[in-house]
Amino acid sequence: MTIDQIYTRFLSCSTVSTDTRTISENCMFFALKGENFNGNKFASEALKKGASFCIVDELEYAVDERYILTANVLNTLQQLATQHRKQLNTPIIALTGSNGKTTTKELINAVLSQKYNTIATKGNLNNHIGVPLTLLELTKDTEIGIVEMGANHQKEIEFLCTIALPDYGLITNFGKAHLEGFGGVEGVIKGKSELYVHLKQQHKTIFINETDTLQIKQAGDYDDIIKFGNDISLEHAPPYFNITFNTSEIKSKLTGIYNFNNICAAIAIGSHFGVPDEAIVSGIETYVPKNNRSQLIEKNNLNIILDAYNANPTSMLAALQNLQIQEHTRKIAILGDMFELGKEASQEHQAIVDFVGDLDVDSVIFVGRHFYKTNSNAAKIRFFETFEDLKSKVSELELDNALLLIKGSRGMALERVLDLV
Incomplete structure (x- = not known):
């Protein structure tokens, strides 16, 4: 089936879906594949839940006219999007x-x-x-x-x-x-x-x-x-x-x-x-940040800057500089590892540790295996190799009445700190 023919069917649908958990009536389901899943196996389920058409790329699943067989589902999704974009301009x-x-x-x-x-x-x-x-x-x-x-x-x-x-x-x-x-x-x-x-x-x-x-x-x-x-x-x-x-x-x-x-x-x-x-x-x-991005939260006797969606050396430095200029009697940072830095990971993590040594904040808590391998003699710095290690010692950190910055890469999921304070 050509992309034009698929597009005609798309126009008769209400929306598209790539996940059987979010199927809506009269949608077009794209059976995408990943390292650990094969969407073709869920095509029949999508139809039972209300989808009108399923885009598949394995012949054994294309059992009637509601299944549209293509060479590659992902490529079809991308081509269809470009076709739609061109049509609407x-x-x-x-x-x-x-x-x-x-x-x-x-x-x-x-x-x-x-x-x-x-x-x-x-x-x-x-x-x-x-x-x-x-x-x-x-x-x-x-x-x-x-x-x-x-x-x-x-x-x-x-x-x-x-x-x-x-x-x-x-x-x-x-x-x-x-x-x-x-x-x-x-x-x-x-x-x-x-x-x-x-x-x-x-x-x-x-x-x-x-x-x-x-x-x-x-x-x-x-x-x-x-x-x-x-x-x-x-x-x-x-x-x-x-x-x-x-x-x-x-x-x-x-x-x-x-x-x-x-x-x-x-x-x-x-x-x-x-x-x-x-x-x-x-x-x-009227725009208020959410989703762990520069969120300001008040919890118990803490003011929290929750910026835990992601982190890299540039954004980490910017967040720390912002913490330093805030007007608060006590300032504390809980910082998690920065991922996807490759061969520069060791150097960049040490650079952050060195930077906070001279920073005008009361305490910095580093979490993660990369930070744990760095070195510092600063009394205000503590290291925890894992989140579980931090969790077991959180009562010792004296976080009361502080402005608390929480930042780390997505894989660190440091928003979990909110459950500890």
């Missing part, structure tokens, strides 16, 4: 970067949705499966689509661009993330810059923070660049910060000066698309 904004992608995406959506009917990537579904699923949510009523693109190796952003075909693009920053897959910092820069390359080849628009000289260099000489950042000012208002642009002031609900550039991007994109200043203010002021 909805303006697509793509964004990537080492840090702040999801927060920036949410801020852009909060601003643009003040004026437009928007669709944005849900959570961080930003890979070769998540990007197609986002595109397939577009409808004829969608006025702007906002697509987050993640990557941990080169050529991945390039590939995602061929699926989404973005009209506009933004890179939040270049940082020390996924060094193992990218092959070092230079690999990160090259890999993320694939978005710039695609946009320039297609004569599309780049949004770029003109205060970031590295991004300016990577974008190069191109005549469709919208620069932002220099005309927006920041005022620290612990635990948050305020922003002034034009004659308007924004009282954000975000902690961390590292979020300043994320807000600047949302302001710039909103302004470009004609969102009135007062609506931009409203969109940003």
